[in-house]
Amino acid sequence: MMELTRKGEYAIRGIIYLARLKPGSVALISEIAESTGVPQTFLAKILQSFAKIGLVNSFRGTGGGFVLGRPPAKITLLEVVEAVEGPIMPNRCMMDESGCEFSRTCLVHPVWREVQSKVVQILGSVTIEELSKGE
């Protein structure tokens, strides 16, 4: 249960790589992929989707590449994870009320809500900047 997919893992590695870039420089997808050990075309897809939501900026052509869309201190791990995996949802019954006929009386439901909020809290309190500090 609760396993991050490779896509999620790769996304985090890519974002952290970009956070470590020295200011003003851009990174080629080939460079990021090799350095993080991620299949290049797969990572490209992920970063493209990030570009669409503004999490990263991208430039085409000679001298192009990727940079973060915001300072790493303003990006949380939660944001990155949810951008690729969707919202943190320990159980289906959390998204829509009508998901489960028992949801009104169910005592398990609140437990899943607690799990959800704890995970959101943990991941939301970690910034990409912190994660990029190590060597």
Next chain:
Amino acid sequence: MMELTRKGEYAIRGIIYLARLKPGSVALISEIAESTGVPQTFLAKILQSFAKIGLVNSFRGTGGGFVLGRPPAKITLLEVVEAVEGPIMPNRCMMDESGCEFSRTCLVHPVWREVQSKVVQILGSVTIEELSKGE
């Protein structure tokens, strides 16, 4: 991310149903399945696997059926979930050290460990007895 499978959800429903049984009585798989809204043959598989690990006891033939293997106060939600879904593992790098070449220096790793321990703590502190109290 982090979604309980139907199998996990069904397992919980089945166990709670058994916990509500009045002492001394057994439940037919057909009865449990209908009452919890779970496909019967699928639930049978789940409970069979539970019988193997002693979480429930089963009896064949006339008058047979399922009962809990232990008092519901001694069964945690964590146990039930892990029995069907495997251990709580937010990321692959948690199971074996050799899972990731970066694990020694990685700053994300500890975050996943925190998530893991929090979830284990929450699910481990809820007993099936508590969950079966409602109507």
Next chain:
DNA sequence: CTATAAAAGACAAAATCGGTCTTAAAGGGC
């Protein structure tokens, strides 16, 4: 105009999910 690099989208193998179906085995009542 050309070389470069990301964007877009079709394709697909493999794994996992969410079951079903059939046959066997065990136990109770007669």
Next chain:
DNA sequence: GCCCTTTAAGACCGATTTTGTCTTTTATAG
């Protein structure tokens, strides 16, 4: 010993998701 009931075991299966690849297009710098 013979049914009837009920779980056990295992083969099987379609749908979906994961984890990518490949090809073509578009934008840009020089």
